[in-house]
Amino acid sequence: MVKRLLKSSKISWHSSFYAPGFYLLLGLSCISVTFIVLQATSFAQVFVAVLFLIIFCSLLIYKFPQYWHLIAIFLGVVITLCFINQRINELKIGEPIRIYSDQVKVSDNFFYGEGKLEKNKVLISGTANKSFEKELNKYHAIYLVNYKAKVETIMPATNPGEFDYQKYYRSKKIRKRVKLESYQIYPRQITIFDWVHMLRKFLMDYFEKMPQYTRFFASEMVLAQNPSADNKALLNSYRDLGIIHLLSISGLHVSLYILGIMWLGTMMKRTEEEVILCCVAFLIIEILLSNFQAGFVRASLSYFWSVFFNRKKIMISSGDKLGIVVLSHLIFNPLLFLNSGAILSYLLVFGLEISKNFGKIKQNIVLNSLVTPILLNNFYRINFLTVVYNFLIVPIFNFILLPLTFIVVFSFWCLPAIVKLSEPIFKGLADLTNFIADKQWGLVTFGQIDWLQTIFLLVVTVFLIILPKHKILKLKLRSIIVGAYVSMFFLIHFPLKGQVSFIDVGQGDSILITTPLNRKTYLIDTGGKLNFGKKKREPQLNRITLPFLYAQGIDHLDGVFLSHQDADHIGDLKALLDQIPVKKLYFARGLTENQSFMKKINGHLKDVQLVPLLAGDRVKTKDLSFDVVYPFKPGLGKNEDSLSLTFKLANKRWLFTGDLGREGEKEILNHYHLQVDYFKLGHHGSKTSSDPDFLKQLNPQLVFISSGRNNRFGHPHQETLKTLKDLSIPYLNTQDSGTITWNYSPFRGETITTFYKGNTK
Structure with a gap:
């Protein structure tokens, strides 16, 4: 089809068909299409993606009008594949x-x-x-x-x-x-198609016999997977230092693999064709073993196309070769750019292409500048010393870790004792990495930038790199970039809005309270998983609460209020104290007599101030005052001892009562004449709380429930929901809405938003 089109247009195959820029622009156009069909969830996102598509297609048709047939075919194929992959097939339950x-x-x-x-x-x-x-x-x-x-x-x-x-x-x-x-x-x-799975399982069992750190590096380098949760801290250290790419088998590793095979081929006096066939076979096998890891597939496709063009003696620019790699990768996997790892992989290669004439140090700075917007959009923290860490650690990785890994992989079966040499080296380097990461040198919790800010920073950064040497224009672009980052940082860290956010921690409680401008941050309870088995679990705080805080640029807490001892309220307290500085812990008097509670905080008694409270006490700050309305006597932290707080924000009165039951609610009624605007229902909406008389007295305009989906307790109970209905009190539940956020601002009043809206695109 393509040849027929070219023939009818009387175009020279070896000249104009490979004209510089065609495939790069076509690749960018197809990427825009995938974002429109697969990722855009709002009119604004569709509009921006369509705008980019129009720009790229206009450039294509302007520069290569004779190829409009080919452009239409490629775009049509990619659109069709996207819609096919977007379609949800009905599962036939009962089939094997x-x-x-x-x-x-x-x-x-x-x-x-x-x-x-x-x-x-x-x-x-x-x-x-x-x-x-x-x-x-x-x-x-x-x-x-x-x-x-x-x-x-x-x-x-x-x-x-x-x-x-x-x-x-x-x-x-x-x-x-x-x-x-x-x-x-x-x-x-x-069948013959199952051999890859058998080989992967064989290697998994083979690596399992190795000690921890040797097993970790072997699994990451060969199978592209972490073999154990015990290595999570090391992975986090690589991420915090900005060198996580070293553990993702990609272009760097493909180059080293090819060099190794070529060296072996030379030593064995093999022909060039035989060496190339070995390289291609090895890369195909490794693609299958790595489960089609995006970075490795990209780098392998780049090698395959390079071999093809060299053999056919076709001259093509490196930018267009990247475009061809993108096109072939998208046809193979239209869902490619749903993966942030794939976006970073291609963006880094694009950065290498447009900065290939720069010096090594300048190029590293450029590459880090290029990926920073993506990192801030997805991970919220960056390390300003990443360039330094790469210069220090990449040589160690290339010339010690990677060669040693493959020496162990190929020799362990016949020389098991080799791990006595490898494990101390791997462990020593892992300990050094963890030590440096723990110091947090250069690490900044910037906060999350939105998709539009991400695109703006990317576009301006690309223009700064590719524009010719025009000092005044480049100075203006640098000023725009620096100004944008500074503005975004200040808007995140000195927000115009305060909040009360009910974090969706499942069956538990965790509420974030912040004030606007000179932000103060408080947490009521940390949440935590009720563990009915013996196995230790990773704290859910690591995947829910910490990212939630980091996304808002919060790297410390001014205070944490602890309602009572239950795991679903303070189970993740130790994990929180281990990872985020907390100035003060507030709790009901008597909780320090609880040994389980003391175990959680024993390692942090020098770092955090303990503040026991009883009814009548007040925690006063410049912007916010918390009044304690319960308990009236010390306790060990049971439900009936729940610390209960009321405070006022933007002239709205709030009340939180932990897991306090009806008897405790009646005591509050007897001592205080409370009326509130917002109330978090006690005990996750259990019928043991939320006494009708108590709710009548409070007369809230809205109540909030924090409960887990399909929880074993049946919270919120139907009796409680009936009470709310009878009293005409509306409610919001994290079970249905995810995180619920009440925002207030001196400039725009108050709003309530829910994060989970059931979007499944």
Whole structure:
């Protein structure tokens, strides 16, 4: 088709077809299309993406009018593929679910991972019976049949700043979660297409025999996966130092792999064709083993196309080669740019292309400037010393860690003792990385910039890099960039609005209170997971509350109020104190007699001021005063001892009572004549709280409920909801709305917003 079009247009294949700029612009146009179809969720986002598409297409047609047929074909193909991948296929529950041993993990008689139901990839989970793990490891591929299961749509993020698992799994073409209640196992006959899964499982078991840090680096470099939650701290250290890209097998590693294979080929006196075939075969196998990791696929495609152009003696610019790589990658995976890792990978390569004439130090600064907007939009924290850390650590990684990793991988089977050499080296470098990261040198909690700010900074930064040497214009652009970053920083850290935010921590409580301008920050409870098993879990604060705070540029708290001892209220207190400076802890008098509470704070007694409170006490600050209305006597932190607070913001009275029951509510009634505008229902909407007389006296205009979805307690209870209905009191529930935020401003009054709106695009 393409050849016919070219022939009819009388165009020279080797000249104008590879004219500089064509494929780069075409690639950018197709990227714009994917954002319009797959990611834009508002009119403004669609408008901006369409604007970019119009700009790129206009440039294409202006420079290459003879190729409008080809442009239309590519755009049509990408649009069609996007819509095909956007479509949600109905699951046929009852059909066999195919699973592979490398895609499922078994832990504490529970399994979870990925499976395939007909043509649909799904997440699966369930109880692992006695034969499950044995059969899975024996056959490597099995069917689950005659099963009973619940099917759920994967939830999106329900809090600002929280990682969006729905978007992540959507990029892997997974939309549904299947929770299996019962099933039977049927072995699947192994086919030639299953060898990759068997090889991955073999390598996973092989690496599992290695000690912790050797296993970590081997798994990351070969399989592109973290083998254990024990390495989370090390991963966070790499991220905080801005060197996480070293653990993502990408262009750097592809270059090293190719150099290694070429060196071996030279030593073995192989021909150039044989070496190239070995490189291509190795990269294809590694693409499969790394589960199509975006950065590695990009770098491998770049090598494949380079080989093709060299063999055909076709001259093409590096920018257009990047465009061709993008096009081929998008045709293979239209959902590519749902993944922030893919965006960063391509943006870095684009940065290398437009800064290829710069010196090494200047180029590193340029690359960091280019990716900073994406990092701030997705991770909220940046390290200004990243350039320094890269110069220090990249050589160590390239010449020590990576070669040693592959020496261990290839020799461990016959020389297990080699890990006695490798493990101290890996551990020493990991400890050094953790030590530097713990010092937080250069690390700044900037806060989250929105999508429009991200695009603006990217565009201005690109123009600054690619414009010719025009000192006055470049100075103006630098001033715009610096001014934009400073303005954004001050608007985030000195906000015009204050807030009361009910964070969606599931079945628990955590409420953030901030004041405008010279911001003060307070937290009522930390939330925490009720653990009914023996296994230790990662604090949910790490995936919910901390990102929520970091997204707002909050890196310390002026005070934390603790209602009582229950895990769903203060279970994550230790994790909070370990990671965020807290000036004062406020709690009901007597809680320090509770040994469980003291265990949480023992390591921080020198860092934080303890302030016990009873009814009648007042916590007064310049902008805000908290009045304590309960308890009236010391206690050990049970529900009936819940610290209860009232305060006023923007002439609106608030009341929080923790898990206080009806008896405690009546005591408050007897001592105080309270009327409030907003009230957080006690005990997550339990019928043991929210006495009708108490609610009548309070007469709130709106109440808030913090409860988990499908919680085992049935909160909020129907009796409580009936009481609210009878008294004509409206309510909002984090169960339905995700994070609920009440904002107030000296300039714009008050607003209430809910984060989760059921968007599934």
